[in-house]
Amino acid sequence: MRLSEFIEIEKNERAERRRLAGEKSYEILDRLDGIGDQFADISGGDAVGSVSPSIFVGRTGYPEVSTGLLSPVGNESDASQFVTDGAWYDEGVSIGDVFERRTSLLNANQTAPVEANVHDTWEGFLGVQREVALSDRPVGVEVGLGGTPELDLADSVDDVSAPTGPRARANDATLTENPHVPRPVKKTLEDDDWRATGAMNYLYNRDFDVYEINTILSAGALGQQANRRLVPTRWSITAVDDTVGKYLRGSQRNATSVDSVSVWHNEYLGNSFWIVLAPGNWEFELVEFKAPGSVWNPDPTAGVWLASDYEGSEGRTGYVEETAGAYYAARLAVLEYLDSINRQAKALVLRHVSDDYWGPVGVWQVREAIRHAFDGDHAESETFDDAVAGIAEQLPVSLADLRRKSTLAAGRQTGLDAFGASRD
Structure with missing residues (x-):
């Protein structure tokens, strides 16, 4: 399919998705108003029985962090649906759906130092949390609360990483059923001479997705004995x-x-992604265009905000400066596709964050949108230059602005002939 034909089809589909998104854009306000009622009967001193599908480790106050059990109180039969993973994309969850699921999770937490002795901890609150993280299915728990659940509406709406649910201090926690721990997870847990990187890759090669691995890492259950510690959830996602x-x-x-x-394209939750793969050794760049009305734009008064990060064939030596966790999620999705076809390429990912992205949901949507872009049709272009020029017509900035910001689009790191600008 020619690039021009591909773009026209995508434009028609994008218009319909935008119409549907607009119908739900104010649901979050009603949802947050009702959160207090849902947890009104829970107070300090109560013992709350529920099913915990996951855990959360905060980063505020590091190295003293809030570490908690997440429980969908009142929705125990559907607990697995509250776990962030690739199934959310398959279900077609909306931004409103994400907010509803996230804010329905009670975060019963305690404060602990990240260097707490988690190597062989099976008792107490941290022990229960660890068991939940290792299990491949939700686990029955009973939590004794020391405080009343409270919801910080500002945090729930404005936190760029994800919306959050009510939080309550936990006095203690116990399991009400035995967790089911897969054999590969037991192996990485018991082998405390194994570096965390090796354990992560071992689990990935045994069909554990990154969502499961980052939860195990966050609980301090991977790595060499002396180095095992709690890892804030946001950091564990990027690390994996x-x-x-x-x-x-x-x-x-x-x-x-x-x-x-x-060229591949996909659009999800107000984010539009264009992926260009071209001949050559590995290079990767993510360029983001953030609309004034999107929750990601740090300065809406300045118009469209451009951000980019790049790596050459030798990879990066430091953390990205402008695109944060989205860079690593996008790069992983591209590398997974290249691995599936046993090829390498120069890869340019262009992400337009429109004002339809009215509520932050986390970088999982970047990872899944790009993963699934490769499931659809793609277009071919004679040259990399032609591909970028064609896509630029769909972007909120000019081709000249794109080239000023993008290393690959400007050809600053490699000759354009490497992208097929002149193939014999």
């Missing part, structure tokens, strides 16, 4: 994306390059 991405990149180092310039 980065570690698995580097592993995949290493396995592709000697792979044959793709032999043509291809």
Whole structure:
């Protein structure tokens, strides 16, 4: 399919998705108003029985952090639906759906130092939390609360990482059923001479997705004994994306390059993604365009905000400066596709964050939107230059502005002939 034909089809589909998104854009206000009623009967001193599908480790106050059990009080039969994973994309969850699920989770928490002795902890609150993290299905728990659940509406709406539910201090917690721990997880847990990076890659190669791995890492259940510690959830997500991405990149180092310039597109939750793969050794760049009305724009008065981060064939030596966790989530999705076809490529990902993205949901939507972009049709272009020029017509900035911001689009790191600008 020619790029021009591909773009026209995508424009029609995008208009319909935008119409549907607009119908739900104010639901979050009503949802937050009702959260207090849902937990009104719970107070300090209560013992709350529920099913915990996951855990959460905060980063505020690091190295003293809030570490908690997440429980969908009143929705125990559907507990697995409250766990963030790729199934949310398959279900077609909306931003409103994400807020409803996240804010329905009671976070019963205690404060602990990240260097707490989690190596062989099976008792007390941290022990229960660890068991929940290791299990491959929700676990029955009973939590004794020392405080009344409170919801910070500002945090729930404005936290860029994700909305949050009510929080309550926990006095203690006990399991009401035995967790089911998969054999590969037991192996990584018991082998405390294994570095965390090796354990993560081992689990990934045994069909554990990054969502499961980052939960186990967050609970301090991976790595060498002396180095095991609690890891804030937001950091664990990026750490796993980065570690698995580097592993995949290493396995592709000697792979044959793709032999043509291809373009994929996907749109989800007000985010539009264009992925260009072109011949050459591995290079990667994420360029983001953040609309004035999107929750990601740090300065709405300045118009569209541009951000980008790049790596060459040797990878990065430091954390990205402008695109944060989205960079590692996007890179992982691209590397997974290249691994599936046993090829390497130069990859440019363009992300337009529109004002339809009215509530932050987390970087999982970046990872899943790009993963699923490769499931659809793609277009081909004669040259990388032509591909970028064609896509630029759909972006909120000019081609000149894109080239000023993008290393790959400007050809500052490699000659354009490497992208097929002049193929014989």
